[in-house]
Amino acid sequence: MRVAVARADDYSREKIMAAVQEVVDVFGGMERFVRSGEKVLVKPNMLEGVAPEKAVTTHPEVVRAVLVLVKEAGGIPVVGDSPGVGSTLKAAEKTGIAAVCREEGVEVLPFTAARDYLFPEGRTIKKFTLARELGEVDKVISVAKMKTHTLMGITGAVKNLFGLNIGPTKAQFHLRMQRQDSFAAMLCDLARLVKPAFSLVDGVVGMEGNGPRNGKPKKAGVILGGDNPFAVDLVMARMMGFEAERLPVNRTAREWGLVPALEEIEVVGDGSGLSFAFEPPRTVESLDGRVPAFLLRLFQNQFTARPVMNERCIACGRCAEHCPPKAISIQERKAVVDYRRCIRCYCCQELCPADAVVLQDGFLLRLLKKAGR
Ligand code: SF4
Ligand code: SF4
Structure with a gap:
């Protein structure tokens, strides 16, 4: 199991393209994950329509780099997400992602209709109701943002997939999964169902403190990626300076055997030795295991x-x-x-x-x- 970390000091197109390419090349290039003619849903974090400088959403240049690589591999990329607030198309405009899609000739999917996806092998959720478009693509690539999260501690490649829920479904999951560990289990089942072909995290400028929206931008200067979203999140959490295996999603993924222990994951690339001290969110630290x-x-x-x-x-x-x-x-x-x-x-x-x-x-x-x- 490997995770690649490449350095990128800023969001200039050349540096981001080089960093994303470096990460993907560690795994044999995009051709290993995308076959000619396949339709690929590129799923950025578009929590809300805010400017990319706020570090709330995946930077448009990171999205562009993925679109370019998918096209070079012969795939047909589309971009989609269901923001927490407002419409997908408005969020895509304000985040700069729509402009990049126009320049690259890629469609932004508005995610307005949902359908059921049966998942009998789910450990906590046997049926998800997700964006209809998910069933119309061959592959999914999660392109997340390195951020803290008040409920889950962090949001990365796995939590990013929660945006495949549209409208009231998100609130319904919060009502059904009120405990931190049950919400984390739902996210793990969701990632098992979606099985993203590749996962990337934009950590050039991440977010610390009370993320995922109201924290502070924090420069880390890295792009992380790998073919296992749980491994990417484990490595990301450690880089952020957290007790990675104690965070709810990571802990559940470890318990379910979805990812090996951190020390068994090979971290490669010119950013592999970096670590930071992200300020944690001021809320539910993972108390499970510390309190009966x-x-x-x-x-x-x-x-x-x-x-x-x-x-x-x-x-x-x-x-x-x-x-x-x-x-x-x-x-x-x-x-x-x-x-x-x-x-x-x-x-x-x-x-x-x-x-x-x-x-x-x-x-x-x-x-x-x-x-x-
Ligand atoms: S934290 Fe409490 S008040 Fe805030 S949205 Fe959730 S349930 Fe409502
Ligand atoms: S707490 Fe925030 S979201 Fe709620 S009403 Fe006040 S300004 Fe609006």
């Missing part, structure tokens, strides 16, 4: 951070609209949370355009942090 499971279940709210809206709230209502259990209301021009209903999914923090949602540690989490656990 029954205590976590009983006192889940006390072991997690709760969302609190501060004075930056502009009462736009986006959080209320997207809150899965409808625990938020707008009162006197401010968003207010009903904590009896809040399931700590952090969608409000993730999607708030004003960065008005701060996370306050629950009582028991504060105690654990004080005790150095």
Whole structure:
């Protein structure tokens, strides 16, 4: 099992093309993954329509490099995603991805209709309802962003695939999978179903702190990739400076035998020795294994951070609209949370355009942090 890491100091077209090519070449070139005439869904992270400098979305030059390589291999690339907010086409315009697609003669798929995908071998999910277009392509390439994530710790090649869910399905999963480990298990099943042919991560400028939307850009100057999305995420998490195997998706992938231990993964390329100190998100660190499971279940709210809206709230209502259990209301021009209903999914923090949602540690989490656990 190998993961390749190439250096790229900035987003100039030449440097990104060279870095992506270097990563893919480690695995024998794009021809190994894409056959002539195959339709390939290139899936970037397009969480929201914001400028690429915000480091919320995969940079358009990284998307371009993948499109070029797929075309050179004889494939027919298409680009698609379902953003957390707004339409795919609007998000593609604002992120610069639509412009790159136009220049490369590639279609952007709006992901407006879904269909069922049966997955009897799923360990937690036997049926996904995902973008119809997924069933119309031969291959998927995940082109993710190196970011922190308030619920999952990190978002990389695996979490990126969650954007294949459209509309209310995302909120339904948050309602069904309220525990951190069950949500991670769902993501692992999703990646097993989709089986991306190749996974790349744009870590030229990633995001630290309270990602995936309201963190701070952090330069790492790397492009990572490999043919196993779980291995790519494990290596990415370690590069970010986290206890990689403790993070929920990575831990589940290890338990399910989807990826070997970190030390058994060969990391190659001119960026393979790099490591960084990304600021972690201020929320549910992985407490599983540190606190007995029954205590976590009983006192889940006390072991997690709760969302609190501060004075930056502009009462736009986006959080209320997207809150899965409808625990938020707008009162006197401010968003207010009903904590009896809040399931700590952090969608409000993730999607708030004003960065008005701060996370306050629950009582028991504060105690654990004080005790150095
Ligand atoms: S907290 Fe953010 S998303 Fe919610 S209403 Fe206020 S500004 Fe809008
Ligand atoms: S208030 Fe925020 S964290 Fe709580 S359930 Fe709603 S979106 Fe999730």
